[in-house]
Amino acid sequence: MAATAAVTAGNRRRRSRAPAGGAGNDDAEEHHANPFIDTASSTSSRVQFRNVASRARWVEEAGAAEVVESKGKLWLTTGVTRGGKLCYNVEEIGFLVEKSALILLNDKDQTIGIEDIYEKIAGGKYGCSWDTFQAYKHLKSLGYIVGRYGVPWTLKNSSTSDTNQSFNKVDGTCSDITKSLKEMHIDRLTPSFEVYLPNSMFKKSSPGAPNFLLCLLRNKPFARVELEMLENNFGGIPLKYCHVDNNGRVSFLCFDEVALPRLP
Numbered sequence: 001m002a003a004t005a006a007v008t009a010g011n012r013r014r015r016s017r018a019p020a021g022g023a024g025n026d027d028a029e030e031h032h033a034n035p036f037i038d039t040a041s042s043t044s045s046r047v048q049f050r051n052v053a054s055r056a057r058w059v060e061e062a063g064a065a066e067v068v069e070s071k072g073k074l075w076l077t078t079g080v081t082r083g084g085k086l087c088y089n090v091e092e093i094g095f096l097v098e099k100s101a102l103i104l105l106n107d108k109d110q111t112i113g114i115e116d117i118y119e120k121i122a123g124g125k126y127g128c129s130w131d132t133f134q135a136y137k138h139l140k141s142l143g144y145i146v147g148r149y150g151v152p153w154t155l156k157n158s159s160t161s162d163t164n165q166s167f168n169k170v171d172g173t174c175s176d177i178t179k180s181l182k183e184m185h186i187d188r189l190t191p192s193f194e195v196y197l198p199n200s201m202f203k204k205s206s207p208g209a210p211n212f213l214l215c216l217l218r219n220k221p222f223a224r225v226e227l228e229m230l231e232n233n234f235g236g237i238p239l240k241y242c243h244v245d246n247n248g249r250v251s252f253l254c255f256d257e258v259a260l261p262r263l264p
Helices: 090-098 114-123 130-142 172-183 224-231
Strands: 002-010 028-031 046-049 054-059 064-069 080-082 085-088 102-105 145-148 191-196 212-216 239-244 249-256
Touching: 054 085, 085 090, 090 102, 090 114, 090 130, 114 130, 130 145, 130 191, 130 212, 130 239, 130 249, 191 239
Parallel strands: 054 102, 212 239
Antiparallel strands: 002 249, 028 046, 054 064, 064 085, 080 085, 145 191, 191 212, 239 249
8 A cells, every 4th residue: 555645735833813894805716626637637627715704603612703784605515504504614714714704703702813713723622623624624725525524515404503403423323433444443533524526516515525534643653454445434435634734834745555566
């Protein structure tokens, strides 16, 4: 089994000021380049951020934000719906605020700055670590559709105030997989995100199977047998791996079997 470094990006950890009151004056434009498929040039797309900013209110009990004013079309592929309301997880909040596409408010309708949002992410108590955030925003900037692993895009009978419907919890199927991984003693490596290729026809109500699952690699390397057992647990959905080094450099990898030719 050989490791292939699919793409490496220099995402250095930066602290910046929050956008003042709304979107910036300049449009931010990113080009999609699929790091895992050779025909990326024929499936390229763009992610554009215009001079519009939605507004969302942070709900501490849920560890997420409820959108109170939605602008643009980012909601089509970002955020989850709970009880008919659009909500953003903390990694989505960080990404959108950095792009000047969202203004985050507290319960007194005061703007929460980017420094405070970074603190929420780095604290790791809302289902996302700093390294996971780096992986998320890099994939989103490339144009991928990214959702938390095992967290449904839509739930009709729930709300941000219903703590039993946490944005961090997974459904029964994923719980069974997690239990299986614990029995194999490799539960420290589980998917963080479900990732879809850019698709203008994407629907949260029927997203279909993801193109791949993304796992965050920790400090300790994994043995070949562990990776093989892991990949046999996800119904044929490919697994990709991400590593974030101490300088914030994001690397994506995949593993393929390689057969060496016989020597005479």
